[in-house]
Amino acid sequence: xxxxxxxxxxxxxxxxxxxxxxxxxxxxxxxxxxxxxxxxxxxxxxxxxxxxxxxxxxxxxxxxxxxxxxxxxxxxxxxxxxxxxxxxxxxxxxxxxxxxxxxxxxxxxxxxxxxxxxxxxxxxxxxxxxxxxxxxxxxxxxxxxxxxxxxxxxxxxxxxxxxxxxxxxxxxxxxxxxxxxxxxxxxxxxxxxxxxxxxxxxxxxxxxxx
Amino acid sequence: xxxxxxxxxxxxxxxxxxxxxxxxxxxxxxxxxxxxxxxxxxxxxxxxxxxxxxxxxxxxxxxxxxxxxxxxxxxxxxxxxxxxxxxxxxxxxxxxxxxxxxxxxxxxxxxxxxxxxxxxxxxxxxxxxxxxxxxxxxxxxxxxxxxxxxxxxxxxxxxxxxxxxxxxxxxxxxxxxxxxxxxxxxxxxxxxxxxxxxxxxxxxxxxxxx
Numbered sequence: 415x416x417x418x419x420x421x422x423x424x425x426x427x428x429x430x431x432x433x434x435x436x437x438x439x440x441x442x443x444x445x446x447x448x449x450x451x452x453x454x455x456x457x458x459x460x461x462x463x464x465x466x467x468x469x470x471x472x473x474x475x476x477x478x479x480x481x482x483x484x485x486x487x488x489x490x491x492x493x494x495x496x497x498x499x500x501x502x503x504x505x506x507x508x509x510x511x512x513x514x515x516x517x518x519x520x521x522x523x524x525x526x527x528x529x530x531x532x533x534x535x536x537x538x539x540x541x542x543x544x545x546x547x548x549x550x551x552x553x554x555x556x557x558x559x560x561x562x563x564x565x566x567x568x569x570x571x572x573x574x575x576x577x578x579x580x581x582x583x584x585x586x587x588x589x590x591x592x593x594x595x596x597x598x599x600x601x602x603x604x605x606x607x608x609x610x611x612x613x614x615x616x617x618x619x620x621x622x623x624x
Numbered sequence: 625x626x627x628x629x630x631x632x633x634x635x636x637x638x639x640x641x642x643x644x645x646x647x648x649x650x651x652x653x654x655x656x657x658x659x660x661x662x663x664x665x666x667x668x669x670x671x672x673x674x675x676x677x678x679x680x681x682x683x684x685x686x687x688x689x690x691x692x693x694x695x696x697x698x699x700x701x702x703x704x705x706x707x708x709x710x711x712x713x714x715x716x717x718x719x720x721x722x723x724x725x726x727x728x729x730x731x732x733x734x735x736x737x738x739x740x741x742x743x744x745x746x747x748x749x750x751x752x753x754x755x756x757x758x759x760x761x762x763x764x765x766x767x768x769x770x771x772x773x774x775x776x777x778x779x780x781x782x783x784x785x786x787x788x789x790x791x792x793x794x795x796x797x798x799x800x801x802x803x804x805x806x807x808x809x810x811x812x813x814x815x816x817x818x819x820x821x822x823x824x825x826x827x828x829x830x831x832x833x834x
Contacts, residue, residue, distance in 0.1 A: 588832070
Protein backbone atom coordinates (compact mmCIF):
# COMPACT_ATOMS: atom_id res chain seq x y z
CA UNK A 415 0.00 0.00 0.00
CA UNK A 416 1.34 3.41 -0.96
CA UNK A 417 1.46 6.13 1.64
CA UNK A 418 -0.80 9.17 1.27
CA UNK A 419 1.58 11.51 -0.51
CA UNK A 420 3.05 8.82 -2.76
CA UNK A 421 -0.47 7.77 -3.71
CA UNK A 422 -1.66 11.29 -4.49
CA UNK A 423 1.40 11.97 -6.61
CA UNK A 424 0.96 8.63 -8.41
CA UNK A 425 -2.69 9.16 -9.27
CA UNK A 426 -3.96 11.25 -12.18
CA UNK A 427 -7.31 11.63 -13.89
CA UNK A 428 -6.93 8.60 -16.13
CA UNK A 429 -8.35 9.22 -19.58
CA UNK A 430 -7.73 5.87 -21.23
CA UNK A 431 -8.35 2.65 -19.35
CA UNK A 432 -7.20 -0.85 -20.20
CA UNK A 433 -10.57 -2.59 -20.74
CA UNK A 434 -8.98 -5.99 -20.10
CA UNK A 435 -7.86 -5.17 -16.56
CA UNK A 436 -10.50 -5.61 -13.88
CA UNK A 437 -10.55 -4.95 -10.17
CA UNK A 438 -10.72 -8.04 -8.00
CA UNK A 439 -13.91 -8.55 -5.99
CA UNK A 440 -11.98 -7.58 -2.88
CA UNK A 441 -10.65 -4.38 -4.45
CA UNK A 442 -14.02 -3.05 -5.54
CA UNK A 443 -15.55 -4.12 -2.24
CA UNK A 444 -12.94 -2.07 -0.37
CA UNK A 445 -13.65 1.05 -2.41
CA UNK A 446 -17.43 0.78 -2.07
CA UNK A 447 -17.04 0.16 1.64
CA UNK A 448 -14.76 3.18 1.98
CA UNK A 449 -17.48 5.34 0.43
CA UNK A 450 -20.09 3.85 2.75
CA UNK A 451 -17.94 4.62 5.79
CA UNK A 452 -17.30 8.21 4.68
CA UNK A 453 -18.55 10.77 7.17
CA UNK A 454 -21.44 13.07 6.33
CA UNK A 455 -22.91 16.05 8.13
CA UNK A 456 -24.95 14.89 11.17
CA UNK A 457 -24.12 11.34 10.04
CA UNK A 458 -27.31 11.54 7.99
CA UNK A 459 -25.80 9.96 4.85
CA UNK A 460 -28.06 11.78 2.38
CA UNK A 461 -26.22 10.02 -0.44
CA UNK A 462 -26.12 6.66 -2.21
CA UNK A 463 -23.53 5.07 -4.46
CA UNK A 464 -24.66 3.51 -7.72
CA UNK A 465 -22.40 0.73 -8.97
CA UNK A 466 -23.18 0.46 -12.67
CA UNK A 467 -22.34 -2.99 -13.95
CA UNK A 468 -24.79 -3.34 -16.87
CA UNK A 469 -22.78 -2.68 -20.06
CA UNK A 470 -25.85 -1.40 -21.92
CA UNK A 471 -26.47 1.19 -19.21
CA UNK A 472 -22.83 2.18 -19.18
CA UNK A 473 -23.02 2.74 -22.93
CA UNK A 474 -25.97 5.08 -22.41
CA UNK A 475 -24.15 6.93 -19.65
CA UNK A 476 -21.16 7.34 -21.91
CA UNK A 477 -23.33 9.08 -24.48
CA UNK A 478 -24.61 11.38 -21.72
CA UNK A 479 -21.00 12.09 -20.71
CA UNK A 480 -19.67 13.55 -23.95
CA UNK A 481 -18.63 10.08 -25.09
CA UNK A 482 -15.81 9.77 -22.54
CA UNK A 483 -14.35 6.29 -23.03
CA UNK A 484 -13.62 5.82 -19.33
CA UNK A 485 -17.35 5.37 -18.69
CA UNK A 486 -17.42 2.08 -20.57
CA UNK A 487 -13.77 1.00 -20.63
CA UNK A 488 -12.82 1.28 -16.98
CA UNK A 489 -13.30 -1.82 -14.87
CA UNK A 490 -16.00 -0.13 -12.81
CA UNK A 491 -18.12 2.98 -13.01
CA UNK A 492 -19.87 4.45 -10.00
CA UNK A 493 -22.24 7.37 -9.68
CA UNK A 494 -22.68 9.29 -6.44
CA UNK A 495 -26.30 10.32 -5.95
CA UNK A 496 -27.78 12.80 -3.49
CA UNK A 497 -31.09 12.42 -1.73
CA UNK A 498 -33.70 14.91 -2.91
CA UNK A 499 -36.63 16.22 -0.85
CA UNK A 500 -34.78 15.83 2.42
CA UNK A 501 -37.12 16.17 5.34
CA UNK A 502 -38.85 14.39 8.23
CA UNK A 503 -38.89 11.04 6.39
CA UNK A 504 -35.11 10.80 6.17
CA UNK A 505 -34.65 12.11 9.70
CA UNK A 506 -37.00 9.41 11.04
CA UNK A 507 -35.23 6.72 9.06
CA UNK A 508 -31.83 7.89 10.31
CA UNK A 509 -33.01 8.15 13.90
CA UNK A 510 -34.33 4.59 13.73
CA UNK A 511 -30.97 3.45 12.40
CA UNK A 512 -29.07 5.19 15.21
CA UNK A 513 -31.40 3.70 17.82
CA UNK A 514 -31.03 0.19 16.38
CA UNK A 515 -27.25 0.42 15.90
CA UNK A 516 -26.56 1.78 19.37
CA UNK A 517 -29.37 -0.09 21.08
CA UNK A 518 -30.86 3.01 22.63
CA UNK A 519 -34.52 4.09 22.79
CA UNK A 520 -35.64 6.35 19.94
CA UNK A 521 -36.94 8.79 22.56
CA UNK A 522 -33.39 9.40 23.78
CA UNK A 523 -32.59 10.81 20.34
CA UNK A 524 -35.44 13.31 20.27
CA UNK A 525 -33.21 16.39 20.64
CA UNK A 526 -30.81 15.28 17.92
CA UNK A 527 -33.72 14.39 15.66
CA UNK A 528 -35.24 17.81 16.26
CA UNK A 529 -31.97 19.61 15.54
CA UNK A 530 -31.47 17.85 12.22
CA UNK A 531 -35.13 18.35 11.27
CA UNK A 532 -34.89 22.02 12.17
CA UNK A 533 -31.80 22.50 10.04
CA UNK A 534 -33.41 20.83 7.03
CA UNK A 535 -36.64 22.79 7.50
CA UNK A 536 -34.73 26.09 7.58
CA UNK A 537 -33.52 25.58 4.00
CA UNK A 538 -35.18 25.21 0.62
CA UNK A 539 -35.40 21.79 -1.02
CA UNK A 540 -32.78 22.91 -3.52
CA UNK A 541 -30.42 24.04 -0.76
CA UNK A 542 -30.86 20.71 0.99
CA UNK A 543 -30.08 18.74 -2.16
CA UNK A 544 -27.05 20.89 -2.76
CA UNK A 545 -25.90 20.27 0.80
CA UNK A 546 -26.41 16.54 0.28
CA UNK A 547 -24.38 16.75 -2.92
CA UNK A 548 -21.47 18.23 -0.98
CA UNK A 549 -21.46 15.21 1.29
CA UNK A 550 -21.05 13.05 -1.81
CA UNK A 551 -17.81 14.86 -2.58
CA UNK A 552 -16.36 13.82 0.79
CA UNK A 553 -17.03 10.19 -0.12
CA UNK A 554 -15.56 10.80 -3.58
CA UNK A 555 -12.37 12.19 -2.06
CA UNK A 556 -12.06 9.19 0.23
CA UNK A 557 -12.67 6.75 -2.63
CA UNK A 558 -10.04 8.47 -4.78
CA UNK A 559 -7.36 8.31 -2.11
CA UNK A 560 -8.28 4.73 -1.18
CA UNK A 561 -7.97 3.72 -4.84
CA UNK A 562 -4.62 5.41 -5.34
CA UNK A 563 -3.14 3.89 -2.19
CA UNK A 564 -4.00 0.50 -3.64
CA UNK A 565 -2.61 1.44 -7.06
CA UNK A 566 -6.03 1.48 -8.62
CA UNK A 567 -6.72 4.24 -11.11
CA UNK A 568 -9.77 6.44 -10.84
CA UNK A 569 -11.20 9.40 -12.68
CA UNK A 570 -13.53 11.79 -10.89
CA UNK A 571 -16.11 13.02 -13.35
CA UNK A 572 -18.47 15.99 -13.35
CA UNK A 573 -18.64 16.32 -17.13
CA UNK A 574 -21.97 14.65 -17.76
CA UNK A 575 -25.60 15.59 -18.10
CA UNK A 576 -26.85 15.00 -14.57
CA UNK A 577 -30.49 14.97 -15.63
CA UNK A 578 -29.80 12.29 -18.20
CA UNK A 579 -27.76 10.25 -15.73
CA UNK A 580 -30.60 10.48 -13.21
CA UNK A 581 -33.06 9.36 -15.89
CA UNK A 582 -30.91 6.51 -17.26
CA UNK A 583 -30.24 5.14 -13.77
CA UNK A 584 -33.87 5.45 -12.67
CA UNK A 585 -32.85 7.50 -9.66
CA UNK A 586 -35.82 9.88 -9.40
CA UNK A 587 -38.18 7.15 -8.18
CA UNK A 588 -35.66 6.39 -5.45
CA UNK A 589 -35.64 10.03 -4.37
CA UNK A 590 -32.12 10.53 -5.70
CA UNK A 591 -30.31 12.71 -8.21
CA UNK A 592 -26.93 12.06 -9.88
CA UNK A 593 -24.19 14.33 -8.56
CA UNK A 594 -20.70 13.20 -9.51
CA UNK A 595 -19.17 10.00 -10.85
CA UNK A 596 -15.94 8.04 -10.91
CA UNK A 597 -14.47 5.60 -13.37
CA UNK A 598 -12.32 3.02 -11.59
CA UNK A 599 -9.87 0.60 -13.15
CA UNK A 600 -6.36 0.44 -14.54
CA UNK A 601 -4.70 2.87 -16.92
CA UNK A 602 -3.94 1.86 -20.48
CA UNK A 603 -0.17 1.93 -20.89
CA UNK A 604 -0.49 4.27 -23.85
CA UNK A 605 -2.69 6.83 -22.07
CA UNK A 606 -0.91 10.02 -23.13
CA UNK A 607 -1.97 11.73 -19.91
CA UNK A 608 0.34 9.49 -17.85
CA UNK A 609 3.33 11.55 -18.90
CA UNK A 610 1.91 14.95 -17.97
CA UNK A 611 3.41 16.57 -14.89
CA UNK A 612 0.85 17.14 -12.14
CA UNK A 613 -0.18 20.78 -11.86
CA UNK A 614 -0.86 22.24 -8.42
CA UNK A 615 -0.49 25.70 -6.98
CA UNK A 616 2.61 25.81 -4.77
CA UNK A 617 2.23 25.34 -1.04
CA UNK A 618 2.95 29.04 -0.44
CA UNK A 619 -0.08 29.93 -2.50
CA UNK A 620 -2.44 27.11 -1.56
CA UNK A 621 -1.95 27.20 2.21
CA UNK A 622 -2.81 30.43 3.98
CA UNK A 623 -1.35 30.83 7.45
CA UNK A 624 -3.39 32.92 9.87
CA UNK B 625 -0.20 3.07 8.85
CA UNK B 626 -3.74 1.69 9.05
CA UNK B 627 -5.37 0.39 5.91
CA UNK B 628 -8.35 2.24 4.46
CA UNK B 629 -11.15 0.28 6.10
CA UNK B 630 -9.42 -0.01 9.47
CA UNK B 631 -8.79 3.72 9.40
CA UNK B 632 -12.37 4.64 8.53
CA UNK B 633 -13.71 2.38 11.25
CA UNK B 634 -11.23 3.81 13.76
CA UNK B 635 -12.05 7.44 13.07
CA UNK B 636 -15.03 9.30 14.49
CA UNK B 637 -16.01 12.94 14.71
CA UNK B 638 -13.95 13.71 17.80
CA UNK B 639 -15.75 16.09 20.13
CA UNK B 640 -13.18 16.47 22.88
CA UNK B 641 -9.51 16.86 22.06
CA UNK B 642 -6.53 16.53 24.35
CA UNK B 643 -5.10 20.08 24.22
CA UNK B 644 -1.68 18.81 25.31
CA UNK B 645 -1.21 16.51 22.32
CA UNK B 646 0.13 18.18 19.19
CA UNK B 647 0.80 16.90 15.70
CA UNK B 648 4.46 16.77 14.73
CA UNK B 649 5.60 19.17 12.02
CA UNK B 650 5.79 16.21 9.65
CA UNK B 651 2.27 15.07 10.46
CA UNK B 652 0.60 18.42 9.78
CA UNK B 653 2.76 18.90 6.70
CA UNK B 654 1.50 15.57 5.32
CA UNK B 655 -2.13 16.52 5.84
CA UNK B 656 -1.79 19.98 4.31
CA UNK B 657 0.10 18.48 1.38
CA UNK B 658 -2.61 15.85 0.90
CA UNK B 659 -5.20 18.62 0.61
CA UNK B 660 -3.01 20.50 -1.84
CA UNK B 661 -2.65 17.41 -4.02
CA UNK B 662 -6.41 16.70 -3.99
CA UNK B 663 -7.93 16.73 -7.46
CA UNK B 664 -10.40 19.42 -8.48
CA UNK B 665 -12.58 19.82 -11.53
CA UNK B 666 -10.46 20.88 -14.54
CA UNK B 667 -7.52 20.94 -12.11
CA UNK B 668 -8.45 24.57 -11.48
CA UNK B 669 -8.06 24.37 -7.68
CA UNK B 670 -10.62 27.08 -6.89
CA UNK B 671 -9.95 26.49 -3.20
CA UNK B 672 -7.42 27.38 -0.52
CA UNK B 673 -6.69 25.91 2.88
CA UNK B 674 -6.39 28.24 5.85
CA UNK B 675 -4.20 26.88 8.65
CA UNK B 676 -5.25 28.86 11.72
CA UNK B 677 -2.45 28.94 14.25
CA UNK B 678 -3.16 32.23 16.08
CA UNK B 679 -4.88 31.30 19.38
CA UNK B 680 -6.76 34.61 19.51
CA UNK B 681 -8.24 33.98 16.08
CA UNK B 682 -9.14 30.43 17.01
CA UNK B 683 -10.97 31.76 20.06
CA UNK B 684 -13.00 34.06 17.81
CA UNK B 685 -13.75 31.21 15.40
CA UNK B 686 -14.91 29.09 18.32
CA UNK B 687 -17.46 31.72 19.24
CA UNK B 688 -18.67 31.73 15.63
CA UNK B 689 -18.93 27.92 15.77
CA UNK B 690 -21.42 27.53 18.62
CA UNK B 691 -18.56 27.39 21.11
CA UNK B 692 -17.35 23.97 19.95
CA UNK B 693 -14.26 23.21 22.02
CA UNK B 694 -12.52 21.37 19.17
CA UNK B 695 -11.91 24.72 17.45
CA UNK B 696 -9.48 25.83 20.16
CA UNK B 697 -8.47 22.57 21.82
CA UNK B 698 -7.43 20.45 18.86
CA UNK B 699 -3.80 20.61 17.85
CA UNK B 700 -4.69 22.24 14.54
CA UNK B 701 -7.69 23.89 12.96
CA UNK B 702 -8.02 24.36 9.22
CA UNK B 703 -10.68 26.11 7.17
CA UNK B 704 -11.34 25.22 3.55
CA UNK B 705 -12.15 28.31 1.52
CA UNK B 706 -13.62 28.58 -1.96
CA UNK B 707 -12.70 31.17 -4.55
CA UNK B 708 -15.46 33.67 -5.24
CA UNK B 709 -16.01 35.57 -8.48
CA UNK B 710 -14.47 32.82 -10.59
CA UNK B 711 -13.79 34.03 -14.09
CA UNK B 712 -11.13 34.94 -16.65
CA UNK B 713 -8.63 36.03 -13.97
CA UNK B 714 -8.46 32.57 -12.37
CA UNK B 715 -8.44 30.83 -15.73
CA UNK B 716 -5.46 32.93 -16.87
CA UNK B 717 -3.63 32.28 -13.63
CA UNK B 718 -4.26 28.55 -13.92
CA UNK B 719 -3.24 28.44 -17.57
CA UNK B 720 0.02 30.19 -16.74
CA UNK B 721 0.65 27.62 -14.00
CA UNK B 722 0.02 24.71 -16.38
CA UNK B 723 2.31 26.24 -18.99
CA UNK B 724 5.10 26.81 -16.47
CA UNK B 725 4.74 23.39 -14.80
CA UNK B 726 4.70 21.45 -18.05
CA UNK B 727 7.02 23.76 -19.92
CA UNK B 728 4.63 24.27 -22.82
CA UNK B 729 3.66 27.50 -24.58
CA UNK B 730 0.54 29.19 -23.19
CA UNK B 731 -0.86 29.25 -26.74
CA UNK B 732 -0.97 25.44 -26.77
CA UNK B 733 -3.48 25.61 -23.93
CA UNK B 734 -5.87 27.98 -25.66
CA UNK B 735 -8.60 25.39 -26.24
CA UNK B 736 -8.50 24.16 -22.63
CA UNK B 737 -8.47 27.74 -21.37
CA UNK B 738 -11.48 28.52 -23.55
CA UNK B 739 -13.40 25.46 -22.37
CA UNK B 740 -12.92 26.30 -18.69
CA UNK B 741 -13.74 29.95 -19.30
CA UNK B 742 -16.88 28.98 -21.21
CA UNK B 743 -18.04 26.70 -18.40
CA UNK B 744 -17.54 29.40 -15.77
CA UNK B 745 -19.24 32.03 -17.95
CA UNK B 746 -22.28 29.79 -18.42
CA UNK B 747 -23.05 29.88 -14.70
CA UNK B 748 -23.89 32.58 -12.18
CA UNK B 749 -21.25 33.77 -9.71
CA UNK B 750 -23.17 31.97 -6.97
CA UNK B 751 -23.23 28.71 -8.93
CA UNK B 752 -19.50 28.98 -9.55
CA UNK B 753 -18.75 29.53 -5.87
CA UNK B 754 -20.96 26.61 -4.98
CA UNK B 755 -19.12 24.46 -7.51
CA UNK B 756 -15.80 25.59 -6.02
CA UNK B 757 -17.11 24.70 -2.57
CA UNK B 758 -17.80 21.16 -3.73
CA UNK B 759 -14.18 20.79 -4.75
CA UNK B 760 -13.22 21.70 -1.18
CA UNK B 761 -15.16 18.67 0.04
CA UNK B 762 -13.00 16.36 -2.08
CA UNK B 763 -9.93 17.75 -0.32
CA UNK B 764 -11.70 17.42 3.02
CA UNK B 765 -12.43 13.75 2.36
CA UNK B 766 -8.83 13.12 1.43
CA UNK B 767 -7.55 14.93 4.51
CA UNK B 768 -9.89 12.95 6.78
CA UNK B 769 -8.78 9.58 5.41
CA UNK B 770 -5.12 10.61 5.44
CA UNK B 771 -5.44 11.64 9.09
CA UNK B 772 -7.18 8.43 10.16
CA UNK B 773 -4.65 6.22 8.40
CA UNK B 774 -1.98 7.94 10.47
CA UNK B 775 -4.04 7.63 13.67
CA UNK B 776 -4.65 11.35 13.82
CA UNK B 777 -8.11 12.44 14.88
CA UNK B 778 -10.10 14.93 12.85
CA UNK B 779 -13.53 16.49 13.01
CA UNK B 780 -15.16 17.78 9.84
CA UNK B 781 -17.20 20.84 10.70
CA UNK B 782 -20.00 22.65 8.92
CA UNK B 783 -21.62 24.00 12.08
CA UNK B 784 -20.31 27.53 12.01
CA UNK B 785 -21.34 30.94 10.73
CA UNK B 786 -19.57 31.02 7.37
CA UNK B 787 -19.94 34.79 7.04
CA UNK B 788 -18.33 35.32 10.42
CA UNK B 789 -15.53 32.86 9.61
CA UNK B 790 -14.89 34.69 6.34
CA UNK B 791 -14.80 38.00 8.20
CA UNK B 792 -12.59 36.81 11.08
CA UNK B 793 -10.08 35.22 8.70
CA UNK B 794 -10.02 38.23 6.36
CA UNK B 795 -10.88 36.02 3.40
CA UNK B 796 -13.02 38.42 1.36
CA UNK B 797 -10.06 40.59 0.36
CA UNK B 798 -8.37 37.43 -0.91
CA UNK B 799 -11.43 36.59 -3.03
CA UNK B 800 -12.32 33.66 -0.80
CA UNK B 801 -15.23 32.50 1.33
CA UNK B 802 -15.17 29.96 4.18
CA UNK B 803 -16.82 26.67 3.25
CA UNK B 804 -16.06 23.85 5.67
CA UNK B 805 -13.51 23.25 8.42
CA UNK B 806 -11.68 20.52 10.24
CA UNK B 807 -10.24 20.25 13.71
CA UNK B 808 -7.17 18.00 13.74
CA UNK B 809 -5.44 16.52 16.74
CA UNK B 810 -5.74 13.72 19.25
CA UNK B 811 -8.83 12.62 21.13
CA UNK B 812 -9.13 13.20 24.86
CA UNK B 813 -9.32 9.80 26.51
CA UNK B 814 -12.54 10.77 28.23
CA UNK B 815 -14.35 11.91 25.07
CA UNK B 816 -17.68 10.18 25.60
CA UNK B 817 -18.17 9.89 21.83
CA UNK B 818 -15.32 7.35 21.55
CA UNK B 819 -17.59 4.63 22.86
CA UNK B 820 -20.45 5.21 20.44
CA UNK B 821 -20.90 2.60 17.72
CA UNK B 822 -20.48 4.02 14.23
CA UNK B 823 -23.82 4.41 12.45
CA UNK B 824 -24.00 3.75 8.70
CA UNK B 825 -26.73 2.50 6.46
CA UNK B 826 -26.03 -1.15 5.55
CA UNK B 827 -24.30 -1.94 2.29
CA UNK B 828 -27.55 -3.28 0.82
CA UNK B 829 -29.13 0.11 1.27
CA UNK B 830 -26.17 2.37 0.54
CA UNK B 831 -24.93 0.68 -2.62
CA UNK B 832 -27.35 0.49 -5.53
CA UNK B 833 -26.50 -2.05 -8.21
CA UNK B 834 -27.63 -1.20 -11.72
